[in-house]
Amino acid sequence: MDGRSGEGTGGAGETASKEKTVIFSLLCDIGLWIPEIAAVILSGSITLFADVMKCGNEILATVFALIILLKMKKGTTFTYDYGMGKFEIFTRIATGAVMLVSIFIIIFTAFNRIFSPEKVQPAGAIIAVPLMIISAIIDTFLWQKNYRISKADPSPIMEAQWRLRRAKAFSDIAVLLSLVLSFALIGYSWSVYVDPGVSFIIIGFLLVAGFREISSSLPDLFDKTLEEELQIVILKELSAFFDEYHGFYGVRSRRSGSKIYIDIFLGFDPGLAMGTVQDTSDRLKISIEGKIPGSIVSVVLTSDRSAPPTRM
Numbered sequence: 001m002d003g004r005s006g007e008g009t010g011g012a013g014e015t016a017s018k019e020k021t022v023i024f025s026l027l028c029d030i031g032l033w034i035p036e037i038a039a040v041i042l043s044g045s046i047t048l049f050a051d052v053m054k055c056g057n058e059i060l061a062t063v064f065a066l067i068i069l070l071k072m073k074k075g076t077t078f079t080y081d082y083g084m085g086k087f088e089i090f091t092r093i094a095t096g097a098v099m100l101v102s103i104f105i106i107i108f109t110a111f112n113r114i115f116s117p118e119k120v121q122p123a124g125a126i127i128a129v130p131l132m133i134i135s136a137i138i139d140t141f142l143w144q145k146n147y148r149i150s151k152a153d154p155s156p157i158m159e160a161q162w163r164l165r166r167a168k169a170f171s172d173i174a175v176l177l178s179l180v181l182s183f184a185l186i187g188y189s190w191s192v193y194v195d196p197g198v199s200f201i202i203i204g205f206l207l208v209a210g211f212r213e214i215s216s217s218l219p220d221l222f223d224k225t226l227e228e229e230l231q232i233v234i235l236k237e238l239s240a241f242f243d244e245y246h247g248f249y250g251v252r253s254r255r256s257g258s259k260i261y262i263d264i265f266l267g268f269d270p271g272l273a274m275g276t277v278q279d280t281s282d283r284l285k286i287s288i289e290g291k292i293p294g295s296i297v298s299v300v301l302t303s304d305r306s307a308p309p310t311r312m
Helices: 010-045 045-076 081-115 122-152 158-186 191-223 227-241 274-291
Strands: 246-255 259-267 297-302
Touching: 010 045, 010 122, 010 158, 010 227, 045 081, 045 158, 045 191, 081 191, 081 274, 122 158, 158 191, 227 246, 227 259, 259 274
Parallel strands: 259 297
Antiparallel strands: 246 259
């Protein structure tokens, strides 16, 4: 088995580009997060508090993404491909779990403020408004940049990053509108409910992000790596080669970064020459890899007695 990391030596440049983007994202998040915490203390805004909690989760997710990319970069020699993929899945589940815990904290705080309303203090808003404008600009830029990287070199890390930035950009706008409306409508008695009301929008962003992280990772954790359309591709290719092998004993697959590792277990007629078996295996491998981008296919010679359980 090839012992290189999921990105492989050929992907070193792509990994370095991803690493720089994630580091820049992390520095921006931390740089904006610290003054936003101060704005929460000064303003007493629940929406800002919810956004601070959300940003804390996003920083955690970005730190995990950076750890994975650094491990990929360091592990271009002799690390287990599947282990790296599992580590990535566990970090996504951990991030999702933290998001869901944060949701309960924010909901409790928001309902408490609804039943005991308070006005947002101007001192904190003066800091928060320019912060949200700057944050929205940066997050929109990173959303587009990460999206382009994800399309050029697909991987779960960068897909999660561009989705995170997209949600964060909309969240920034929601917080900005909350602050503006809280002061624009200050003459109305019900304006005190604008701030806790908008905080539920932030809860919605967190809920969707947390659910996506957990629900998209659990199937991979239990080895259901391939989507149905990719399974159909493999079955079609096996059908095309039906007359060239003796028995089909299953498929196993793993994701690691942008790569999909597929093991196909086939049995051949014992009377066939080894060269014929090798030729069939090579043609099947090349055919499937050509139809599933990022796949690395291994055809494993198998007998009835050593056949693994069928699993995709």
